[in-house]
Amino acid sequence: MRTFGVEEELLLVDAASGVPRALAPDILDRFGHGDREGFALEAEMQQEMIEVVSAPCTDRLDMLRLMRAGRRAADGLARDRGAxxxxxxxxxxxxxxxxTTRRRYQAIAEGYAGMARTTLECGFHVHVGISDPEEGVAVLNRIRAWLPVILALSANSPFRDGEDTGHASFRFVAWHHWPTAGPIDVFPDVEAYRAFERELVATGAILDTGMLYFDARLSHAHETVExxxxDVCLSAEDGAALACVIRALVDQAxxxxxxGxxxxxxxxxxxxxxxxxxxxHGMRHHLVDPTTGTxxxxxxxxxxxxxxxxxxxxxxxxxxxxxxxxxDIARRGTGADRQWAVHAKTGSIAAIVADAAETTQGRDRA
Structure with missing residues (x-):
């Protein structure tokens, strides 16, 4: 069976106010290096977020267990600091x-100025094993048109900076300020894909291939498509289900x-x-059917x-x-729908964060 693993970016917020706090360096110091029980915690560009990285696995329930354990560990360390x-x-x-005070992130912040300094978006990245890069490029060619459906199912960012943006996933809008974000063309072979990577890096507008923020790409660190x-999903259960869908899309592709x-x-x-x-719109309206384009x-x-x-x-x-x-997602709504519902009931943006903190850990406050 094809392996898969996930990377979840979590927001670190004050437990009382819900305002993000720059706690990642402290949490990572206390967590230590390497995997623990099948997951690791890693730094991201901003100190107000942390990444939970699962080990590769083949079973849906194992994936869900690792996601829950990683969320629990990150939250436990944050709680020790009132977050x-x-x-x-x-x-x-x-x-x-x-x-984050790492040379790479500082270089990105210097090169991209205000855009980099204000980016605080949390995504959900799924790595799926491939036999070789040739298979990987063939997979990217065949899943690209389905990826907007994955975005709709995961949508979990309607509120940003104190405002209702009206978008189910405003993270998508904000993240696509980065010049390499988004879908890519169909490539006839691996060499054409690699030539495309080299062309973009050669412009000097990005540091390296790690800044090729495509919707899906070949990993340079693992034998996977990423x-x-x-969006990061509000519940681990939704995230694990989407990870399974993504693995199936890769396998079918x-x-x-x-x-042929x-x-x-x-x-x-x-x-x-x-x-x-x-x-x-998330799941509230129409999506484009890739088989018809309508x-x-x-x-x-x-x-x-x-x-x-x-x-x-x-x-x-x-x-x-x-x-x-x-x-179930179609029936009850996405994470964005839950955020809208909490705000409609309470009129409080802080209440959205408080509700999400419990839902992240599998405790439904509804």
Missing amino acids: RAVALASSPLPVRPHV IRIA ADDWRG VPPLAASTAAIRLASWMAAR ARSAGSVVDRMLAWAGPALRRHGDEDAVRHALR
């Missing part, structure tokens, strides 16, 4: 982030490639528009995606659990 580790993809309350489009099935005929510009629609109800597009990935889901033993989980 919480919260799965929110952007800060609902205003904040002036503090760039899918980066999603590899099968299609070996079977060409990629869907979707332009990069059309995929960008489909992603914007997903970010704007807008349809969000639920029907999710069903179309599950139908395509169905053989891979069945092969992994995930089909029933994943279908149930995605139907």
Whole structure:
């Protein structure tokens, strides 16, 4: 079975006020280096966030266990400092982030100035194992048009800097200020993909390939494809379900490639528009059906995606659990819908953060 692992970026907030706090260096010092029980904690660009990295696994329940354990560990260390580790993809309350004092992050902050200094967005990255880069590029070609659906299902950032943005995923909007973020074209082979990477790095506008923030890319650190489009999910259960869907998309794409099935005929510009629609509305409105290029109800597009990935889901033993989980998201809403509901009930943005802190740990305050 194909391995997969996740990287969850969590927001570190004051337990009383909900305002982000620059606690990552302290938490990482106390956690130490290396894996612990199948996960690690790592620094990110801003000190107000921390990344939980799971070990590779093959089983859905193992993935869920690792995600829960990583969230619990990060939150426990944050609580020791009067804070919480919260799965929110952007800060609902205003904040002036503090760039992590590592040479790389300082160089990015210097090169990108105010844009880098104000970026505080928490994503959900899924690494899926591949046999070689050739398979990886073939997979990227065949999953690219489905990634806006993943964004819609994960949407969890409607409030930012004290305002309701009206977007289910404003993280997507903010993150796409970075010049390399977004969808990429279809590539005929690995060499064409690598040439594209070299072309972008050669401009001098980015430090290296680590700043190629594509929606999905070949990893330079692991033998994986890395899918980066999603918001961090409010609940670990939703995140684990989406990780399973993403693995199935990769597996089915590899099968299609070996079977001679060409990629869907979707332009990069059309995929960008489909992603914007997903970010704007989440699961509340229409999504673009990649098989037709036209807008349809969000639920029907999710069903179309599950139908395509169905053989891979069945092969992994995930089909029933994943279908149930995605139907549950469609029924009760995404993390963005929950944030909107809490705000409608309380009128308080701080209450959104407090509710999210409990939901991150699996405790539903509804």
